[in-house]
Amino acid sequence: MKVLCFGMGQAGGNVLDALLRYEQRTNADYVVDAVAYNTASADLRGLDLVPEENRILFGADEVSGHGVGADNELAAELAERDSRQLLRGTDGAPTSTADAFLIFAGLGGGTGSGAAPVLAKHLNRIYEQPIYGVGILPAADEGALYSRNAARSLKALVDVTDHVFAFDNGAWAESGEDVAQAHDTMNEVLVRRLGILFASGEVAESGTVAESVVDSSEVINTLRGGGISTIGYAASELPESDGGGGFSIKGLLGGDSSSTDELDSINRITTQTRKAVLGQLTLPCDVDSASRGLVVVSGPPEWLNRKAVERSRTWVEEQTGSMEVRGGDYPLSESNHVGVLVLxxxxxxxxxxxxxxxTAVEAEQNRRERIASDAADREDGTEAVVDDRLDSLF
Ligand SMILES: Nc1nc2c(ncn2[C@@H]2O[C@H](COP(=O)(O)OP(=O)(O)OP(=O)(O)O)[C@@H](O)[C@H]2O)c(=O)[nH]1
Structure with a gap:
């Protein structure tokens, strides 16, 4: 599945960079182009793989390249004002080759949180392809302002995109890690899942293998109808003799390797499916509240047992209570792992x-009370200005 990617703000740019690195490392080719945006020029300079000419600074008239300091309303305003400049990011891009557009953003800060929904809205006006958000939720200990920003931004992004892949920083933070290192680790977790999802859709198109491979329409259909999604992934390393080579010691010795391998493969695939769903989701959630699902089993072709893939699919159906769970293979001849991805x-x-x-509603109530009491303190009787937008959250 070919994707045209946009990274908004610092987290958005970092995750996009990490996806490009992962794509390079795995010799894959699903990102048709990558564009990064920011109100802070230093953050754009810090990127590695997003091409220099695709790094776009906006809002410079107002904030002179210094960022918006977690003010997501200001970021939204600046993005709206500079929307032509944002759309210039698609000028040189081969937009027609993309199956979908992807906008990465941290939802707790200012730039990504405020500007990602604005970019989505403008892309939506022009292009036919589905637009997906990749929304990074702040950890609880990042404070009430970040929660408030994230609540608003998540709602806005769900409203203007075809789906939001959510990633919860709080669920993936390891205690004791410094923030930058923690972000790098989390970005790896996220891009591995996205990379497998997009690359699996590419195999079908290049026509190399098996009939049950996942194609991009299955990903798009799983995401159809909108909302928030979560992705789980777990993998098991294969015994050395089987790693990618497709032979087993038992087979060499004349033993009945095929039935053993079948059992082993079924066990591995079903176990990894449970692990992926029960403890490895990008956003922990009530699994039975999902409307649709997609199971992608990756690994050397001889390990991709049909029965196991079907069992995993049925298990996800039971867990979600959804009748719309798709399943397929992603053959990787060189791999020494069997992996299961569940969207x-x-x-x-x-x-x-x-x-x-x-937290957001509480923060908003406190803000209103403060404004109301400030207004009461003023003797001119000026009415408090309140923000009603949060009333309609979900
Ligand atoms: N997972 C992950 N989260 C990040 C990363 N960088 C920042 N964040 C998170 O993103 C949120 C802050 O958003 P940023 O992207 O830094 O902010 P911004 O959009 O650049 O906005 P301003 O700096 O306020 O203008 C916080 O929740 C951070 O923990 C990253 O590389 N990975």
Missing amino acids: LGDVSRSDRVAEIRS
């Missing part, structure tokens, strides 16, 4: 999203 589309219950929402 759960349109999840409606997540403790973390509920927590962000309630």
